[in-house]
Amino acid sequence: MSENRFIEKFQHKTDSELEYILENKKSYNEQAVAASIHILKERNGKTPELESVESEIKIEKEKKEIAREKTIKEHKKKNNITDDPNAPELHSKKVIMVFSGLFSTIFGAVLLMYNMKQTDNQTGRIQVLIFGILYTIITLVVVNSLNIGGNIALIFNIAGGGILTEYFWNRFIGKEFQHRKRSWIKPAIISVLITIPLILAAIYGQ
Structure with a gap:
C-alpha cells in the first residue's frame, strides 16, 4: 500500500471527500479508491460501510478476471491455440502475416516453413520455399520496373502473407490444427538484423 501515490496526496481530504470517491468509485482508478479506503481505515477503523465497499470491489475484480479468462x-x-504440452509450437497466422507485411513474403514463408518442419510436411516446405522466393522476386521486379511507391509493395507483401496463411497453411497443416503459440521475438530480431543492412545499402548505394 505504501507504493500507492494517492495515499500521501489524499491525506488532506476530509472523510466526506474520501467517501464521495468510494460512492463514485467507477469514476476513479483503482489506486485512488484503494487509497481512500486505506486512509478512512486509519482514521475510523474498519467500518461496515468500508467492508461493503471492499466486498463490492472484490466481486467486481472477480467478474473482470472471469471475463478476461473467457x-x-x-x-x-478461434485461433486453434491449445495448452497441450504435446502439441507443437508454431508461429501463428497473425505473426506470419505481420512478418510478410513488414519485411517481405519470404520472411513469412520462412516462418511457415518452420511450422511445416514441426508438423513433418516436407512437401509443403519445398512448395512454400519456391513460392516465397518467386513471389518476392516478382514483387521486386514489378515495384522497381513500374517505379511505384512503397504502399503498393506493402499490399503485395500482405497478399503474399494471405496466400501463405490461407492456402499453404490450410492445405498442408490444416485449418483447425491445434498448436501452441511460439514466440515471435527471436525471428523479429533476426529479420531486423537482415533488413537494416539492405536498407542502408539501398540508401547509400543511390
Missing part, C-alpha cells in the same frame, strides 16, 4: 479462451479456440 476472452482468452475464446481467442485461443
